Amino acid sequence: MAKSLDDIFSRLETSAFRRRFRLSGRERAYLETRGMETVLAHAGDFVLRRLAPAEPANDGKQTPFKGHPVFIAQHATATCCRGCLSKWHGIPAGRPLTEDEQRHVVEAIGRWLERQSS
Numbered sequence: 001m002a003k004s005l006d007d008i009f010s011r012l013e014t015s016a017f018r019r020r021f022r023l024s025g026r027e028r029a030y031l032e033t034r035g036m037e038t039v040l041a042h043a044g045d046f047v048l049r050r051l052a053p054a055e056p057a058n059d060g061k062q063t064p065f066k067g068h069p070v071f072i073a074q075h076a077t078a079t080c081c082r083g084c085l086s087k088w089h090g091i092p093a094g095r096p097l098t099e100d101e102q103r104h105v106v107e108a109i110g111r112w113l114e115r116q117s118s
Contacts, residue, residue: 001105003090006112010089012078021076023116027069031117036110043070043109044102047079051105052097056082059093071076073109 012018023031031039050062063080064071073079078088085091089108091101 002101003088004107005104008078008088008108009111012076018076018078019068021072023069023072023113027066028116031069031113036113036117039069039113040106040110042068043073045106046070046074047097047102047105051079051082051085052102054094054096059083069113069116070109073112077108077112079108080107 006117007046010076010118046068050056056062060081060083065075066072071080077102085105086093090096091104091105097105
């Protein structure tokens with residue numbers, strides 16, 4: 001079972017690496033023009049294809065550092081690879097993500113994006 005997002009976000013605030021991520025330029029404009037609902041739909045698709053398999057292709061390197069607001073959010077929320085999901089969220093690697101775990105990841109991404117857009 002995944003840890004609570006409140007606890008995870010409190011811990012993320014202590015990480016200099018995770019705190020350095022911000023939406024800017026193209027990614028901010030993309031979120032503003034497409035809207036949160038569309039961007040979170042993209043997040044769900046990215047999670048399903050790139051993170052949910054038991055052994056994702058290029059795990060640890062599958063999430064770019066730019067090009068889409070979701071990618072930035074994934075690094076900021078430690079939802080970028082199975083290793084980070086295990087370490088930060090308590091979601092074990094080596095097995096497919098459940099639907100609840102996929103929702104948890106998208107909720108983390110959405111929470112971060114909301115904070116960035118306000």
